[in-house]
Amino acid sequence: MRHPIVSLVLGSLLGRPKALLRIGAWSVLEAAPAFVIGLAIARAIEGFGADRPGTGLAWLAALGAVWLLAALGARQVVLAVAAVVEPFRDRLLNGLVTGTLRRAAATGRPPGAAAVARVNLQVEVARDALAAVVTVVRSFAFTALSVTLGLLTLAPRLLPLVLPPFLIGLALFAASLPALARAQRAFLEADERTATAAGELVGGLRDIVSCGAESRAGAATLERVEEQAAAGGALARLTAVRTIALAVGGWLPVVLVLAGTPWLARHGVGPAVVVGALAYLTQSLVPAFNGLVEGVGVSAVRLGAALARITETAGWDETPAPGPEPAPAPERDAAPAARRDAGTDAAPATASASASGRDAAPAAASTAGPGAAPAPAPASGRDAAPGAVPAAALASGRDAAAAFGRAGGTGVVETDGGPMVRLDRVSFAYGPYAAPVVDELSLTVPPGDHLAVVGPSGIGKSTLAALIAGTLAPTGGEVLVGGVPAGRLAPSARVLIPQEAYVFRGSLLENLTYLADVPVPAVEEAMDAVGGAGLARRLGGPDADLDPRTLSAGERQLIALTRAYLAPSALVILDEATCHLDPAAEARAEEAFARRPGTLIVVAHRVSSALRARRVLLMDGARTHLGTHGDLLRTAPLYADLVGHWNPPDRAPERQPAP
């Protein structure tokens, strides 16, 4: 049973006999110089030697005319090859598009544009490679035939010197082809594996270092590199076989003809004929052989690799179907993000334009107990601009404004107490077809403000937090933090703490100073301020080794909160970062952040968070409301509702983190 791709290639070539005939006919014209060159040179030399310059010149003129005709033939060959190759390309593309649409219909997901673009690229590669293979093989065959006929016409005695080595070289090359294709593919795969391993290594560097797994990770990557080196060595050895084939098939005949001159002379083959034979060999046969070795060696392997990829992507299996009728198959290439989009488009939450900082009435921040939470990716104090000031120093009250001024290396225009956050008609949707989660929201958070964001579940609070942190880019409008677009903020300019706390294997100190290099006393001070001093003692102090699996969610939050507290960031965004803490612990942590110089935005998990904030932003889908807790209680029924839910009379106390 023939592989569908083989059927497709053969079908495209043999299914158009007229085009093949045209290719053949024009190829005869294109190869005419290969037949005439030796003959014309030999006869011209004989003419000049016999004092008949007219004859010599006539042969040279004939050779020139044949070259001109050959140029016309070459042009027509290109068109004839295109007539075969373009339908091949169309059939490939048709099959792929059909397959992609079928999968989309079967899975209900829109086709991944990136995957389709990649496949299209592979189709172009396959088309070009097939054209190159057809051109090169055809040119070699017609040239070899023309040279053989030319030698036969010139002097049949030449053939025993030329044909045997030529055929041996050709056989050697043909025999090396399958191994060459395998070696080339093995090398490409090894190359991809090395790139993947290196990419994963770089992506996980922090975890690797924190787990002390440098040598193990290094050894694993080195293994991939060594595999690739071995594959490269095997490929180089096979490439050497190619060179030997060319030497035997192309150049050995030249040596044999030269060495056989006395023998040829004894059989009446004069020097002019020998020169003509050498012209055949060096001007026609060797270049054609070289073209075959290079062209097929490279293009056929490219063709094979591209077709293999296309087969995979299209889901064409090994079974019959000698055409591009792909069977539905899971889309391998679809970007994970696209899947996520498709899977979670559901909730049409909206926040509209009403909120604005203009009407803000800053009120005093209130207080309460401790808390704990996650510190995710965006901020990295290790990358912090030199001169960035640890928050412990800021929070301990030492010239906060000056300190933020020094932290200005982050690219944020600092003002006393933190950057201003400005949203100007900001919209965001998770996919091109999804309803916007944030819709034309305008909002101003003054420098040093403490804002609580509240709203029903799924309304877009986390999305808003991510937009302000710059980890999501708005689909409309602009988010400015201290005058800088949020997406261009330096990593240390802000810290966003989500619900899920990130704690890695390593010491407590390493976990806490991950975003800022600060001395142990400042770390202890911060741990105490945030409410984690008891936890630090219980764990065994700053040098204690942490196993994240043995920590409760609240303990992990406390560690992440302290880490963020120590970060040199003038803007802190807590996205339900205290949700696993009991109310007292949450209050203590939030109070610490409220005292810390800078702008603070808290996605509230409890009403107490809103009570502590100077202002509250209520997201309710159709509109947003901004004001103090009291304002909103009076003006927004939804807010009153939420407050009612937050404070049910019989609410059970939540689990306390370790003191």
Ligand SMILES: Nc1ncnc2c1ncn2[C@@H]1O[C@H](COP(=O)(O)OP(=O)(O)OP(=O)(O)O)[C@@H](O)[C@H]1O
């Ligand atoms: N990566 C995503 N892809 C697609 N949709 C998403 C994605 N993240 C969130 N959503 C959707 O966007 C909407 C807003 O989500 P978001 O997490 O911002 O709401 P929230 O108010 O923070 O919710 P909660 O209070 O439950 O955490 C939801 O409908 C959610 O399903």
